[in-house]
Amino acid sequence: MQKKRLVAIVMALVFAFVLCAGAAAAPKLKVGMVLKTLSSQYWKIVAAGAKAAADKAGVELILLGPPTEDAIEQQINMVQDVISQKVDVIVFSPSQPAASINVLNQAKKKKIPVILVDTGMPAGFNDYVTFIGTDNLAAGKAGGKALAAQLKKGDKVLLIDGAPGNPSCNDRVKGAEEVLKAAGMVIASKQPAFSDREKGYTLTQNVLQANPDIAGVFAANDEMVLGSLRAMQQAGKKVPMIGVDANEDALKSILAGDLYGSVAQGNYDMGRIAIEKALEAKAGKKIDKRIDSGATMMTKDNAQSLLDFRMSIK
Amino acid sequence: MAHEREAAAAGQEAKKQKPRKNMYSVGVILSLILLSLVMAVLSPRFLTVDNLTNVASQAAVSAIISCGMFLAILTGGIDLSVGSVLALSTMLMGVVCVNHGVDPYLSMLLCLAVGGGLGLLNGLMLTKMSLPHPFISTMGMKMMARGAALVITAAAPISIFPEPVQFIGNNYLGPLPLSLFLVAILYACMYLFLTRTATGRYIYAVGGNKEASRLSGIKVHRVLNLVYTLSGFTAALAGIVLVGRVNAAYPLAGQDYDSDAIAAVIIGGASFFGGVGSIGNTIIGVLIIAVLRNGLNLLNVDSNYQTFAIGAVIILAVYIDVLRQKVMQVGRR
Numbered sequence: 001m002q003k004k005r006l007v008a009i010v011m012a013l014v015f016a017f018v019l020c021a022g023a024a025a026a027p028k029l030k031v032g033m034v035l036k037t038l039s040s041q042y043w044k045i046v047a048a049g050a051k052a053a054a055d056k057a058g059v060e061l062i063l064l065g066p067p068t069e070d071a072i073e074q075q076i077n078m079v080q081d082v083i084s085q086k087v088d089v090i091v092f093s094p095s096q097p098a099a100s101i102n103v104l105n106q107a108k109k110k111k112i113p114v115i116l117v118d119t120g121m122p123a124g125f126n127d128y129v130t131f132i133g134t135d136n137l138a139a140g141k142a143g144g145k146a147l148a149a150q151l152k153k154g155d156k157v158l159l160i161d162g163a164p165g166n167p168s169c170n171d172r173v174k175g176a177e178e179v180l181k182a183a184g185m186v187i188a189s190k191q192p193a194f195s196d197r198e199k200g201y202t203l204t205q206n207v208l209q210a211n212p213d214i215a216g217v218f219a220a221n222d223e224m225v226l227g228s229l230r231a232m233q234q235a236g237k238k239v240p241m242i243g244v245d246a247n248e249d250a251l252k253s254i255l256a257g258d259l260y261g262s263v264a265q266g267n268y269d270m271g272r273i274a275i276e277k278a279l280e281a282k283a284g285k286k287i288d289k290r291i292d293s294g295a296t297m298m299t300k301d302n303a304q305s306l307l308d309f310r311m312s313i314k
Numbered sequence: 315m316a317h318e319r320e321a322a323a324a325g326q327e328a329k330k331q332k333p334r335k336n337m338y339s340v341g342v343i344l345s346l347i348l349l350s351l352v353m354a355v356l357s358p359r360f361l362t363v364d365n366l367t368n369v370a371s372q373a374a375v376s377a378i379i380s381c382g383m384f385l386a387i388l389t390g391g392i393d394l395s396v397g398s399v400l401a402l403s404t405m406l407m408g409v410v411c412v413n414h415g416v417d418p419y420l421s422m423l424l425c426l427a428v429g430g431g432l433g434l435l436n437g438l439m440l441t442k443m444s445l446p447h448p449f450i451s452t453m454g455m456k457m458m459a460r461g462a463a464l465v466i467t468a469a470a471p472i473s474i475f476p477e478p479v480q481f482i483g484n485n486y487l488g489p490l491p492l493s494l495f496l497v498a499i500l501y502a503c504m505y506l507f508l509t510r511t512a513t514g515r516y517i518y519a520v521g522g523n524k525e526a527s528r529l530s531g532i533k534v535h536r537v538l539n540l541v542y543t544l545s546g547f548t549a550a551l552a553g554i555v556l557v558g559r560v561n562a563a564y565p566l567a568g569q570d571y572d573s574d575a576i577a578a579v580i581i582g583g584a585s586f587f588g589g590v591g592s593i594g595n596t597i598i599g600v601l602i603i604a605v606l607r608n609g610l611n612l613l614n615v616d617s618n619y620q621t622f623a624i625g626a627v628i629i630l631a632v633y634i635d636v637l638r639q640k641v642m643q644v645g646r647r
Contacts, residue, residue: 080372
């Protein structure tokens with residue numbers, strides 16, 4: 001008898017809680033945001049942009065992300081879990097786009113619109129509202145333009161690319177190359193350093209053997225340009241060098257007068273725009289399929305303010 | 315003489331284990347129910363059909379891997395290579411099936427054969443090369459298989475599999491994922507194998523006392539080879555379900571599953587020293603981890619706390635086991 005009573009009490013409690021939760025004031029919109037991770041600075045800033053926008057607009061934000069960017073199954077489970085919470089919109093950044101197709105089809109079945117940030121889905125997959133991310137070609141052009149402004153016609157330039165087949169890096173280098181060529185610079189060498197600092201270092205050492213008169217460097221990310229910088233310094237050369245990402249090391253190097261600049265991705269804006277577009281999607285507004293979250297050229301003039309802003313985000 | 319005495323002691327131990335095992339079963343099941351109740355109270359979304367089928371489909375891959383892991387741990391060993399074996403066997407399946415257009419059923423057979431073959435290698439390293447502990451042989455295999463999986467396509471994922479490969483991982487019968495039925499069949503077969511066949515009993519015996527088993531005529535090496543082959547096989551089988559679930563094979567697949575499977579088996583009460591454990595409790599261990607992860611996701615809890623929580627649960631589960639053994643020992647004296 002006592003056992004039965006206990007069960008009854010527990011059931012009543014569960015029931016009461018369910019009712020309370022159901023009766024709580026319904027927010028304007030419930031957004032489930034699943035990022036690649038919440039544990040790196042880059043993603044914390046995306047999350048901060050989304051949180052600020054959600055607070056401002058009275059949006060309920062469920063924010064999830066696995067401990068690391070390669071925990072692919074965990075991330076897919078998280079998307080499933082936000083689907084089952086009946087969110088109104090999903091904001092998603094796929095760690096492994098090819099493996100995320102089925103789970104996005106589940107979202108489609110439940111008629112939950114999906115907004116992609118930072119990373120798009122494979123060509124041919126079109127069941128999303130919009131993809132908000134850096135226009136890498138434009139980011140490369142911004143870097144190329146800044147570099148060209150520091151050089152004169154006929155100067156030799158070194159371009160350092162990411163892994164072959166890494167579209168974001170390849171596009172950045174392509175953008176920079178177009179602008180530099182148009183401005184009359186000579187591309188002395190264009191090689192991949194696989195987004196790795198040490199490979200950027202070795203590559204630059206080798207290139208300097210054949211082309212000791214390199215007058216400028218553009219690399220598709222900061223890790224590679226920082227490696228390249230080290231090789232240049234050891235060879236006793238000081239030339240304008242530009243990377244992409246504006247990570248902490250790069251910003252500090254810029255402030256120290258070593259790197260000339262770095263192109264910052266608009267990751268805070270990615271989060272902010274995602275929430276704004278989620279509201280628009282719910283309201284049935286027409287939204288562009290591709291939104292550029294912007295890229296800003298960081299040099300000695302504005303590096304400190306970006307560094308301060310980053311530090312202000314926990 | 316000494317061996318006989320040991321064997322006799324092992325026999326007595328086994329007899330005494332019966333009530334102890336049942337006690338633990340009740341404890342594990344109660345923990346799962348309690349955990350589910352807490353989650354249900356905290357999140358109104360937890361006890362919905364949608365969400366419970368989610369948990370089932372999320373737990374399926376881990377459940378299948380844990381089945382093989384249970385056998386390895388039951389023999390007093392461990393299989394650290396399961397996640398990597400899953401990745402390599404599914405990548406090979408992807409290469410032949412998607413890139414070379416080989417028949418999907420044949421490709422799946424190949425996947426299972428590769429998994430079983432890699433498992434057999436794990437066993438042979440132990441029995442023929444006499445490596446001192448499966449921790450070493452399977453750790454070596456873990457790295458080799460992961461490396462090979464990355465090399466095959468230069469780290470690129472393979473996607474869009476034909477329907478037969480996706481069948482189990484991506485389809486539902488009513489609200490129930492098909493993978494759930496596969497898990498049920500696998501666990502039922504494993505239960506019958508372990509309790510109703512001589513080979514099954516040998517696995518317990520080898521885990522209880524290798525030397526005594528050898529002396530009583532059990533071909534210990536053959537049993538160990540079989541166990542690691544089965545562990546590789548179940549990893550590949552889990553891989554097919556995973557590929558079906560996400561419609562892609564990728565070289566970093568299954569990384570979380572090594573430790574999740576070990577954790578599930580340990581939480582399910584299998585002894586790390588071998589010879590003690592029940593396959594039924596292993597599935598409860600799998601569910602405890604799945605409910606914990608799912609529930610914390612529903613509650614919007616940072617994933618780093620999930621990792622922390624599962625770690626704490628493992629230590630708690632083993633500590634309870636240690637305490638119970640101490641009590642038993644005092645009782646025996």
